[in-house]
Amino acid sequence: MAAKIRIATTSLAGCFGCHMSFLDLDERLLQLADVVEFDRSPLTDIEHCGRCDIGLIEGGVCNSENVHVLREFRKNCKTLVAVGACALNGGLPALRNFIALEACLQESYLDGIGVENPQIPSDPELPLLLDKVHPLHEIVKIDYFLPGCPPSADVFWKFLTDLIEGREPELPYELVHYD
């Protein structure tokens, strides 16, 4: 039996909505499980990405840890896929790109309504925020893009079955959405 296709997934500056949509594959997940196995992913709790065939990345890049994880994925995944609006263009988190980072932190942690014990978090464990939120393709080379907020389960299915069965992945009109 041929070795299973290894897939890693992660959510950077995302909301896990794309992962939830992936789980909407429902019973098709069983079919998928016949041919793939998961490496690093919120579905497995494996902490670091090993050699993989496909990496699926949700969310944009908003902090230093996101950059490291993205690079780890690029290094280890033969095919790297940007999944969802945030990975493609920064999405909702990129709304902070129009406001200075300091002003964002001030509003969230010092001056905002209902803030108690105001202080800007500075624990060394916390990854440093980047000045702006970036889409993935600005940091590493991305091989494929799945638009949508989130991409529907059918998008994941069409894309993965195309790729696994050796076809050039294509999304028909009905599956292309930016919302």
Place this chain on the structure above:
Amino acid sequence: MTKSFNLDGQGIAFEDGQTILQAAEAAGVYIPHLCHHPDYSPHGSCKLCTVKVNGRICSACTFPAAEGQEVISNSRELQDDRKKITQMLFVEGNHLCPGCEKTGNCKLQAVGYYLNMLDNHFPHFYPGRGLDASHPDVLLDHNRCIFCTLCVRASHKDGKDVFAISGRGINKRLIINSASGLLKDSALSAEDRAAHICPTGAILIKRTGYQIPIGRRIYDHHGIDQIDTDMDTEPAHGS
């Protein structure tokens, strides 16, 4: 005898004075476009209607049709160019579709869908453009403006001249004809054609955005090449 030119191998009849795009539209052939609208004089700014006429690149919305022209529109090369142009329009502004009321009815998005544009390719510019929510019935979000000038042309025809484009290049912006520069002090009313003509979500009628749910909107299931592309993209609201 009627005059005609050749568009992608198909004979297209035209009358003197028609542009290539007008003649193609009359014949029911889609050439992608954003700044063109049949009710207004052409502007030639978005360049999506780029075609090859006798081997030269031209804007179909401004170029006059002529007897015997060989016009190529639907080639792989031109569709790729159009995709790049659309990607540039996306990264030049802030087009975050999931948070936009116009999503599904937006022509910029629809052109992206039609071209199977799956990513924005270029680095994002994220310009800080701002919002004018001052008008009681109309919202202006500069982040989504593509400078097609349709609102400028429509408002001129409405007899109000509410909008104009000011500045050049990266400093170009839509300005409002009022002492304060705000929409609320202008002559714009929600009934004006200018308030409904925007191909994107830059000019929106307030309190109507979700009357039609996402998933049941114009371009959710129909390609912009398959339907009357020049209907106002604000669907008729209420009664």
